[in-house]
Amino acid sequence: MRVLVAGGGLAGLASATVLAEAGHSVVVVERDGFLGGRAGAWTETLPDGTPYQMERGFHAFFRQYHCLRSLMRRVDPDLSVLEPQVDYPVHGPDGSVQSFRDLPTSTPANVATLAWRSPTIGLLDLSRVKLRPTLAMMAFGDHTWKRWDGVSAKDYLDALGFPPDARRMLFEVFSHSFFNPEEDLSAAELLMQFHFYFLANPDGLVFDTMRKPFSTGLFEPLRRYLEDRSVAIRTDTELRALHLGRAPIAVETSDGTESVDAVVLGLSVPGLRELARRSPPLGGLLGEGLGALEVTHPFAVWRLWLDRPVRADRLPFVGTVGHGLLDNISVYERLEDESAAWAKAHGGSVIELHGYAVPPELDEATIKADLLAGLEAVYPETRGAGVVHERFLLRHDCPAFRPGSHAVRPGVETRDPRVKLAGDFVAMPFPCALMERATASGFAAANQLIGEERQPLLHGPVRGPLAALRF
Numbered sequence: 001m002r003v004l005v006a007g008g009g010l011a012g013l014a015s016a017t018v019l020a021e022a023g024h025s026v027v028v029v030e031r032d033g034f035l036g037g038r039a040g041a042w043t044e045t046l047p048d049g050t051p052y053q054m055e056r057g058f059h060a061f062f063r064q065y066h067c068l069r070s071l072m073r074r075v076d077p078d079l080s081v082l083e084p085q086v087d088y089p090v091h092g093p094d095g096s097v098q099s100f101r102d103l104p105t106s107t108p109a110n111v112a113t114l115a116w117r118s119p120t121i122g123l124l125d126l127s128r129v130k131l132r133p134t135l136a137m138m139a140f141g142d143h144t145w146k147r148w149d150g151v152s153a154k155d156y157l158d159a160l161g162f163p164p165d166a167r168r169m170l171f172e173v174f175s176h177s178f179f180n181p182e183e184d185l186s187a188a189e190l191l192m193q194f195h196f197y198f199l200a201n202p203d204g205l206v207f208d209t210m211r212k213p214f215s216t217g218l219f220e221p222l223r224r225y226l227e228d229r230s231v232a233i234r235t236d237t238e239l240r241a242l243h244l245g246r247a248p249i250a251v252e253t254s255d256g257t258e259s260v261d262a263v264v265l266g267l268s269v270p271g272l273r274e275l276a277r278r279s280p281p282l283g284g285l286l287g288e289g290l291g292a293l294e295v296t297h298p299f300a301v302w303r304l305w306l307d308r309p310v311r312a313d314r315l316p317f318v319g320t321v322g323h324g325l326l327d328n329i330s331v332y333e334r335l336e337d338e339s340a341a342w343a344k345a346h347g348g349s350v351i352e353l354h355g356y357a358v359p360p361e362l363d364e365a366t367i368k369a370d371l372l373a374g375l376e377a378v379y380p381e382t383r384g385a386g387v388v389h390e391r392f393l394l395r396h397d398c399p400a401f402r403p404g405s406h407a408v409r410p411g412v413e414t415r416d417p418r419v420k421l422a423g424d425f426v427a428m429p430f431p432c433a434l435m436e437r438a439t440a441s442g443f444a445a446a447n448q449l450i451g452e453e454r455q456p457l458l459h460g461p462v463r464g465p466l467a468a469l470r471f
Contacts, residue, residue, distance in 0.1 A: 001261040003449065004029065004251050006239040006275075009037020010435055011422035012266030013222055014071050014442025018455045019264075020229040022446075027260070028226070029237040029253050034215065035223055037268070038397070039435060041215035046305070046389050052338060053213035054391055057301040057354050058317060058330045059435060060088075061210065063203035064196070066458035067432075067440040075221035082208040083335075087315065090169055091378050093322035096120065098169040100205040107138055107199045107465050120166035130161045140195035140431070141467035148188040149406045153180075156187035168321045176327050176356040178433065179398040180296045189401040196431035200461045209316060209335050239267075242279040244416060264445045266422040266438075268397045269293045285419060289410035293425060296400035300325070300355040300367050301393040303332070305342065307386035309349045310379055318378070325355035325367060326374030348388060351375065364392060399425035412444045420445035430459040 001024045005012045008030030016026045034042045041053040061068070061082055072079060087101040096119050104110045115121055133156065136148070148156065153175050157167055174193050175182045198205055210217045223233055234255065243250035248259040265272060276283040276290055283290050316334035320326045332350035333343035339350040353371040362370075376383045409427040412420050422441040424434055432440050443455040 001025070001449065002248070002259075003027070003262045003264060004239070004249075004258075004260040005264045005266060007037065007266030007268075007271070007423075008032070008035040008040075008233065008235065009266060009423075010039060010068065010071070010438040011037075011424070011426075011442040011445075012264065013219075013226070014067070014439045015264040015266060015420075015422055015446040016226055016231055017071060017074060017222075018443055018446035019449065020226060020231045022450050022454050024450075026226075026231045027258075028231060028233045029239050029255075030233070030235045031238045031271070033236050035219040035233070035235065036214055037266075037438075038395075039214055040219060041213045043215075044391065046342075050342070052342070053215050054303070055214055055301075056393060056395060057299070058328065058335075058352060059210075059214070060207040060317070062197065062201075062205075062207045062436070064201045064460050065436040065439075066460075067443055068435050070455070070458065071222075071439050071443075072218060075218070075225050079208075081211055081217045083211050084208050085206055085316065088205050088207065088317070088319065089315065090173055090319040090321060091323075092120070092165065092169050092320075093377075096165070096169065103204050105202040105204060110198065110204070111138070114170070118166060118170065120163060120169050125163045125166065128161050128163075130159060133159045135466055135469070137191060137194045138199055138464045139466040139469055140191050140199070140464040141462070141470070143467075143470050144191050145188045145406050147470075148191055149186050150404045151187040152183050152403050153185040153187050153190040154182040156190065157182065172321045173319050173327075178296075178401065179299050179356050180401055181357045184296065184400065184402055186401050186403045186406060188406060192431050193433060195464055196433060196460065199464060200431070202460075211335075211337055213336055213338055239275060240278060242275070242282055242419075244279070244281045244285070244419065249418060262418045262420070262449050264420045264422055264442070264449070266442060266445075268423070269295050269399050269425055270397050272421075272423075282419070285414040285416050286410050286421075287415070288408045292402075292405040292408045293410070294400040294402065294405075295396055296398050297357040298360055298394050298396040299398060300353075300358050300371065301395075302353045302368060302371055303391045304351045304353070304387055305346075305389040306349045306351060306382065307346070307388055308381075309343065309347065310351065311381050314379065320374060320378055323374035323377055324370040325358055325362075326353060326371050326378075327356040328354050329375060329378060330354070346388070351382070358394070360396070364394065367394070368392065399423075412441055412448060417448075420448055430457070430462045432459060
């Protein structure tokens with residue numbers, strides 16, 4: 001086959017990898033000038049002329065990301081680019097800290113230990129927690145979507161009866177990590193997250209991080225790997241229309257028109273909707289599923305090059321709740337070699353602040369003021385620090401998982417066997433999310449086009465330990 005892969009993010013590159021390894025002719029078209037999509041990095045310049053790699057925010061490489069790690073091993077067999085982290089602390093107001101370090105690896109021991117160690121839950125609080133909705137976390141299964149998808153995450157969490165501080169510290173991090181506000185997120189999607197990231201994950205919530213910028217650590221090596229297998233990669237190239245009523249398929253790109261036997265659409269939600277507008281038959285292939293694809297709130301990334309270092313005991317990454325828009329703080333010189341070299345040369349720190357579900361009506365100045373107030377509250381040593389350089393991004397392209405959307409959310413297959421979808425919004429037959437869902441769906445798209453499971457889709461348990469009870 002000759003296959004056009006639209007989108008050079010993890011979903012598209014995963015598909016291209018499997019197809020090329022199977023001997024097919026692959027063309028990857030990417031609208032941006034770099035690979036990686038929302039996990040990519042591109043070159044910008046510091047005031048002194050030094051180039052650096054800018055990214056769209058911190059990404060955690062959880063150890064149950066089996067498909068993503070399989071893709072990475074193509075270019076780094078030992079995963080030497082990953083650095084294990086020791087904790088995933090969440091900093092709340094008034095100095096409270098929730099640690100996820102050294103928890104048991106099986107349910108319910110991990111849940112009991114977390115509750116026992118939590119500074120925001122007392123024995124009296126536990127007696128007030130509602131048992132049936134709480135047990136639904138450990139009963140994830142196919143029935144979860146029918147029972148809980150029409151309910152918002154906010155209404156579900158309200159029903160638990162957890163004390164407000166505990167709810168904020170233990171649950172808010174999940175919904176915001178998916179860029180969705182609780183009132184606009186499916187409770188079933190939230191329960192799937194609990195299952196995938198914690199309750200059915202023998203590796204716990206602690207994760208690895210990348211020692212290098214994503215460009216040099218993953219996407220440039222992967223580009224070389226694909227080009228060595230004759231994959232044509234065209235950045236700064238947009239897929240503009242599909243003509244599906246013929247064989248082979250005619251595709252219009254910003255470079256011209258060509259014919260292919262199949263297409264993998266590894267696009268963002270806005271990109272896919274725009275392509276469907278330009279190619280009406282595509283909307284027919286997706287049916288009512290196209291209407292289920294929407295974007296959630298914007299997210300903000302603000303990187304600051306400070307003229308002084310943060311305290312030596314600060315971890316590379318911490319989550320935050322109760323500090324306005326601020327959802328986490330990354331100390332980049334403790335994550336990536338490029339920032340470490342800058343901090344050592346200048347005696348400062350490279351800090352990145354993230355706001356994951358920013359109300360869309362807020363302007364840049366308001367967002368920055370709020371994020372800075374959060375930083376100074378959590379890391380007081382940054383008060384009065386000089387800003388040598390800054391880079392602010394506000395993006396509005398992450399998928400929404402609204403209540404009631406799962407039943408019509410499209411999967412990898414479409415009504416045309418020549419056209420496959422891939423991305424972190426695609427419905428999958430097993431629990432997964434974010435970078436793992438993007439990669440797994442890309443692998444699945446390639447497998448379906450090839451007609452066999454060329455790439456195993458490794459995943460964890462699809463059901464919780466209490467699934468048979470159907471809470």
